Amino acid sequence: MKFTRHFGRVVRLVHRDGRAAALSSGSDHSALKLLVTARRWWTILREGEIRINELAAQEGVSASWMTRVVRLAFLSPEIVDAILADNLRSDVDGLVPTGADGVPAYWKDQRLRYLTAGAG
Secondary structure: EEEEEEEEOOOEEEEOOOOOOOOOOOOOHHHHHHHHHHHHHHHHHHOOOOOOOHHHHHOOHHHHHHHHHHHHHHHHHHHHHHHHOOOEEEOOOOHHHHEEEOOOOOOHHHHHHHHOOOOO
16 A cells, blocks of 8 residues: 655655655656766775865865765665665655765664665
8 A cells, every 4th residue: 555755845655664656757766876976986986096085076076975975885785776676765865875974884774774664
């Protein structure tokens, strides 16, 4: 059974377990886009030939923003699978993992924050 939940000006269909209902018109892929960006930036940074301040300037973002996004490159495989399957909790969007409290370091804590009750 589905019910609606209001998110500011957006209304989403949500299953009782908290999983967002898939919409035929496509869903918000912002989490996936950030994950791809995080992995690309991490690949560049780990080579050690450019500093984060320089790469951030090239990309047109702040070093602080880049640091928060790069943390997404270290999400647990379970969370990455949920992002790819568009199966994160309905209240998680692409920006939540990069909020002020950051991405939890422990995979167990990531599971609690990002996945529905029935997942994992």
